[in-house]
Amino acid sequence: MIEPVVSRRRAQDLGARVVYADVRWYLDGRSGRAAYEEGHLPGAVFVDLDAVLARHGAPEEGRHPLPDPETFAAGMAALGIGDDDIVVAYDDGGGVIAARLVWMLRATGHDAALLDGGLLGYAGELVREEPQRPEATFTPRPWPGERLADLDDVTDGSAVVVDARDAGRFRGAVEPVDPRAGHIPGARSLPCRENVGADSRFLPVEQLRERFRAVGAGAGTISYCGSGVTACHNLIALEHAGLGVGRLYPGSWSAYSNTDRPVATGD
Known part of the structure; x- marks a missing residue:
C-alpha cells in the first residue's frame, strides 16, 4: 500500500492509475459541490460526504455513521473509481475532511493517500470541467472490526x-x-x-x-x-x-x- 500522505510530485509519479478526489464539505452549511464547480484540480471527481461516505442513522449513531459497504462501493464505482485505482484525496482545509475517504479506502485495503497541501498548496490552474469517467468495478468489503x-x-x-x-x-x-x-x-x-x-x-x-x-x-x-x-x-x-x-x-x-x-x- 502507498504511503498515507503524498506530494503532488509523488502523485504524478504514481502514473495513470491515480484518481484525484475532491472531498470538500463545510460544517457551516456551505456547499462543497458548489465549491468544486467553481474550480478544482484537473481530472478530479467530487465525492459527496453525505451521500457516499456516510449514511443517515438514529441520533445515537451520530451525524455521519459509516455507510454500508455496498453503498460505499456503489458510490465509488459510479465515480469511475475501481478496485485497482489509486485515490489521492484533497480538500481546502489541510485534508481534515478528505481524510475520511482516505481512511475508509485504506482500512479496506485500497491504495489511497491525502494530497499534502491540498487545494491551497496547488500552484496550477483550477478547472471547472467535470471528468466523465466510465463506471468502474469496486468490490464491497466489510469495515474491519x-x-x-x-x-x-x-x-x-x-x-x-x-x-x-x-x-x-x-x-x-x-x-x-x-x-x-x-x-x-x-x-x-x-x-x-x-x-x-x-x-x-x-x-x-x-x-x-x-x-x-x-x-x-x-x-x-x-x-x-x-x-x-x-x-x-x-x-x-x-x-x-x-x-x-x-x-x-x-x-x-x-x-x-x-x-x-x-x-x-x-x-
Whole structure:
C-alpha cells in the first residue's frame, strides 16, 4: 500500500492509475459541490460526504455513521473509481475532511493517500470541467472490526482516546451542533487542524511524533471528533508519523452526547 500522505510530485509519479478526489464539505452549511464547480484540480471527481461516505442513522449513531459497504462501493464505482485505482484525496482545509475517504479506502485495503497541501498548496490552474469517467468495478468489503471502536471501547480505559475537535469544543466552552458540550472522560485533546501548518501541509514527521507522544498516542489509539470525519485526520497523521495504526470511533461526540454517559469539561 502507498504511503498515507503524498506530494503532488509523488502523485504524478504514481502514473495513470491515480484518481484525484475532491472531498470538500463545510460544517457551516456551505456547499462543497458548489465549491468544486467553481474550480478544482484537473481530472478530479467530487465525492459527496453525505451521500457516499456516510449514511443517515438514529441520533445515537451520530451525524455521519459509516455507510454500508455496498453503498460505499456503489458510490465509488459510479465515480469511475475501481478496485485497482489509486485515490489521492484533497480538500481546502489541510485534508481534515478528505481524510475520511482516505481512511475508509485504506482500512479496506485500497491504495489511497491525502494530497499534502491540498487545494491551497496547488500552484496550477483550477478547472471547472467535470471528468466523465466510465463506471468502474469496486468490490464491497466489510469495515474491519480491528480498525473500529465503539462506545464501550472509548470508556473502559483500555486504550488512549484522542479528541480531534478544536480545543474550545473539547473543553465544553462552545458546542455548535451536538446536544451536550464537553468531551469523553479520559480523552486527550489533539486538534487535528494542528497536524498541518499555515500552508496546509503536514508538520515535519518528527513534530507530528512529538504531538502524538505528548498525549501517549500510538498504535491502537482511538480517535474521535464531532461525527467521525475529522477524527480520520489524526489516524492518517498517526500512520504518516510512523506510529502505527489506530482505531476510529465512528459515532464520535455526536453519538456519545446522545447517551446518558458522563461528560467531562475543561482541560
